[in-house]
Each structure stands twice: as C-alpha cells, then as structure tokens.
Amino acid sequence: METIQKKADEGITSEMALVQAAKKGDLEAFSELVRRYDRNIFRIAQHITHNEEDAQDVVQDAFLKAYQNLEQFQGNSKFYTWLVRIAVNEALMRLRKRRNDRTVSLDEDVETEDGAIPREVADWSPNPEQLYGTSELGDILKKTIQGLSPGFRTVFVLRDVEGLSTEETAEMLGLSVPAVKSRLLRARLQLRERLAKYFKQKKGGDGQP
C-alpha cells in the first residue's frame, strides 16, 4: 500500500527525500526546499500582511523556523503544508504588530453579511483583462483583496490563488472543513461584489466605468 502511494505521488516522495537529507544536516537539500517554495510563501505572506518588508521577514523567518524545528516534523503531512502553517502564523503575528491589534486572528467573527446577498447582478463584459492594462488591473485586484478580513483573504489565497484543496487549507489553518468552505464562499462573494464596481457592464455603454 505504501509503495503504491509512493508511486502515485513522486512529488511527495522527492520532497520527503529532501526533508530526510536536510534532517541529517544536508544544507543543499534544505536549500532546494527553499527554492521550491519561496515564491509561494512570499505570495501568501504578501496577501496576509500587505507589506513587502513584512513579507520578506516572513519568508526568512518561516524557513529558518522550519529548519530549526525540522526534527519535530513527523512527515504525517506534506512538508509544504507544515511550512505554510508556520508562515501564516508568522504573517498574522506581523500584521498584529503593525496594526498594534491583538484581535487579528483567523477566528474573528465571520458572520458579516457583506457580499452574502449578491446585489450586483450585471454581467461583466467585455472581459476585465481587455478593459484595463496589466498594472491598473493589478492595482484594482490588490485594493480589492486588501478590503477582506485576514481570515477571509487567507482562505481565498490558499484555496483559489495557490490552488490547495479544502482539506489541506483546513489543516494549514487549524480550521474545520466546513469553516473553510463557509469562509471561502463569503470571500469569493465579497470579492465579486467589490470587483463588480470596476468590471460591470454599463447599460448601453461601452463597458468603461
């Protein structure tokens, strides 16, 4: 069974081989793990902190912490899942510091009705990518996702931007699967509602806002 599992997912096997080597002190193996995941960790950290300096610190501290605690990594989950969990905690800590706010957490009240009932029901046309240039579109996307609560945007980023499964996201964030699903729906609907302001079709117009 174990052999079949290994054959079925060679990505995990080679990741595990690197982790095992790093545990024995092979720094080059750990360096390869850094190269494999640094872009993802940077993106996740930027999305949570919205601050490039903080995101850089998160990347460094998350990898250093992972290296220092490698002995404790049991291999029950993927190394990447474990690493993201460390990075999310580091990012939330920095967000709290910057806001001087101890209440920033993934468990904050999510019973907001914002976006839960769709109000904007005009279609988006033409395609938003045709309406705006790359940098203008990037600014719109940043501004919009920054408006979400940390709990919502973290779930959205892991599930929809990084493409992780609901189960993996739940494990990384220490949330239940239904809690991840409920946050994901709200996050998607809130983003949609806010983006509609820029992308919706104007009656009889040319689509320009």
Place this chain on the structure above:
Amino acid sequence: MKCNDFLKELTDYLDGKISESLKAELDEHLHWCHECHVVMNTTKKTIEIYRDNQIYELPEDLRTRLHQAIMTKCRHHGHGKKSN
C-alpha cells in the same frame, strides 16, 4: 430550488465537487434564473482573474538575496537552535 439554495452550493458547484443529481438541479435553476447565472459567471471570473494575474510575484534579485540570507542563518543557527 430557490436562489438562496443555489448560493449555498455555489462554492462546491464551481469546484466541481457535487453529485450528478445536485449538479442537474443547479443547472436547471441556472437555466431560468438570469441573476444566479450572472452571479455564478462573475464569481468564476473573480477566481480566474486572481489566479491568472499573480499580483505579488517575487522579483528574481530579491529572491536571490532572500535565499542567501536564509541559508546564512540556517548555517549559523543549525537544527534545534533558536535565533534569540
């Protein structure tokens, strides 16, 4: 099926994580409910636009600097040693 019921299933519908029978019910609702059709379409586009336009890419020069800093710290601290 009412619009509220459709909305509850929207995430699983978009992720393709529903049974054939429920999918048929949702498709039937979409067929006649223009508003839900628009909400479904624009939510799908919302996901795609964030997935396709990575807004926080790590620049290559910064990546190199971060990588060097990480490896220097790892070499210095080693396993099981805390940095402070």
